[in-house]
Amino acid sequence: MLNISTQGLHAHSWLEAATELEQGTETYVIVTLLSTAGSTPRASGTKMVVSEHNIYATIGGGHLEFKAIKQARQLIEQGETCQQVENFQLGANLGQCCGGQVVVLFEVFASDSMQLDVYGAGHVAQALIPVLAQLPIRVRWIDSRADLFPEHVPANVKKIVDEEPTEQVKSAAKNTAFLILTHNHQLDFSLTQAIIKRADSLWLGVIGSDTKAKKFQYRLAQRGFTEKQVQSMTCPVGLKEVSGKFPMEVAISIAGQLVDLYQSLQVEQPKQKGKEWKELQNNLVHLSALQSKKSKVG
Template structure:
């Protein structure tokens, strides 16, 4: 959504009309998840995607028609019918696209509407090599990030230029934050103590994804101590550890890719 929001600001600054196309509802195998959004310009240019292929082409065509008419509307689709067999789509779902028209002059109201859209935030605990590579990938994936690290030399806007915020603080004194079910926490500090303190903090939130780096042995030893401290088994079951998809990653870059892949799986309802 970051690039879409930027495009909206640019369109409103120019007073140019556009449409926002979103997957409003759906069932079965979908090309993208419900809520996926695409901006369509008057000339057919786009930002974002609702799944590509013929479905997206038709959505762009319909959006351009509605822009020309100055109207909002919707577009049902069925990828499980013969219609799908004649296209390049291999999904089998059906649903409805919402197409909202904007004339480019509703900037204040539209900005409030976009601000309410929950992109899902990633909090990275640790500012080392893996964290730095993960932040770069998260930026490409348009995932807003916050970095928490107890060493100032490893936590600065220069080191993490894409971060919305960098917080230099010890892990036993992390500021309170309201993380919701779409938010994610990745724990990659430089030591077991920092990992544990960050994990205890994350488990107090409603974060939908919590992942911690380390071996199974390290995890099991940490969990044993946490159980003794009264941490419930149901809380520990929320944690993805060892973190990342099992792709045999070894370098910081490869480990960051494996973590990012698991974050994508979570965002798409598959983790």
């Protein structure tokens, strides 16, 4: 299935999709047939939009389109605003009989929203998620207990049921903020180890007391983690100025810390990475030469 929410293609045009996605918290890619030579399914200038779960419009279908979708989603996983140009031969390699050639431009528009993975769907998480729904944060909400999740979650939240929550650490995007709120101390520790080993997290917060923090620090040191790695864990999590043990009090305390975190990221936004003009020019020159050669043969 091409889309999660609909069977096949969305009714949106590529422009409508890009406009809608730009207003949300989702990274997306505009795929453009920059130039074409020979027999191709669509003309140059044709566009489609690819997001993590959906595609909008088409560049002609077939294996070329599936390759383009796959490549676009690989770029989405990297989570960086960039441009990339690729040359595709529409021959045996792509299983298309057109025999032409296309230069495809991938323009990645990365969301400025912070990515947060929340582990645990207990009382604190239940209180926290509605607060996060009102903030520019993209959330993956993870637990092994499907029955704990509410039927409906906010638009910026993706719920994930996994019998082995630690497996989700492997698929997390780099520069993700991690928040551990599970019901099991051993699971908390396993998640903490896995996240620290990644060495590319934006932040790691673990719910607990000072006693729990000291135990985790000791256990991590015993397992060979360096002092710097151990100190990358924030435990107890939440603002010290906000006290209280009710789930909502704890949730508000954590939310305040997360607000401070994402606001610190907005101080200096990364500049968009453009494709080197020389590389783009080389692609176009190559394509022009191919068109000229075919014209003479004809």
